[in-house]
Amino acid sequence: MRKRRRQRKNHVPWFRTRGWGTVYLLQSKTEPALFKVGFTQRKTHTRRNELKGLVDGGLRIVFTVSIPHAYVTEQRTLKGLARRWFGRRDRRGTEWFVLRRTETIDDIAKRILRRAREVQFEARLKFSWGKNSEIRTFAARQMS
Known part of the structure; x- marks a missing residue:
């Protein structure tokens, strides 16, 4: 019986599930404490226009991050937001939240x-980051 050599995998499977x-x-706009964190592979303006019916007065894009592993980033952010004390989810779904007082x-x-x-x-540690990849951000206003 021949032993199989263990092949070293350079990529973690969940890093390959989605691209940029x-x-x-x-x-x-009408309830400043209400916000949504989400993921899209399309234009953010298109996604915002799809969601505008859920909120009276519409939505504004505050911040975006374009990254090769955006889905993983979004999932980790949502997990952290769901664990906050006194930071409840809104009735609109799992990606909608209300700001805490502080x-x-x-x-x-x-x-x-x-x-x-x-x-x-x-x-980068798992060799899943592209050679010329970078984090691209957009902020509607300067973060303090």
């Missing part, structure tokens, strides 16, 4: 960017 994408942060929308944007950098670091 964008993690976005949307905020309600939180600002910039805190959520920083949390998304931190998760993106963690995923970038981990992907």
Whole structure:
């Protein structure tokens, strides 16, 4: 019986499930405490227009991060947001949240960017980060 040699895998399977994408942060115009974190592989404006019927007064794009492993970044961000104390989810779904009293929308944007950098670091360790890949961000206003 021949022993099989263990092949070293350079890529983690969940890193290959989705390609480039964008993690976005949307905020309600009429209810500033209501926000949504999501993932899309299309234009963020298109996604915002699809969701505008769920909120009175519409939504504004606060922050976006374009990254090769955006889906993983979004999932880790949502997991962290769901674990917050006194940061409840909204009735609209699992990706909708309400800001806590001590939180600002910039805190959520920083949390998304931190998760993106963690995923970038981990992907580089696992040789899943493209040679010319980078984290691209868009902020509607300067984060403090």
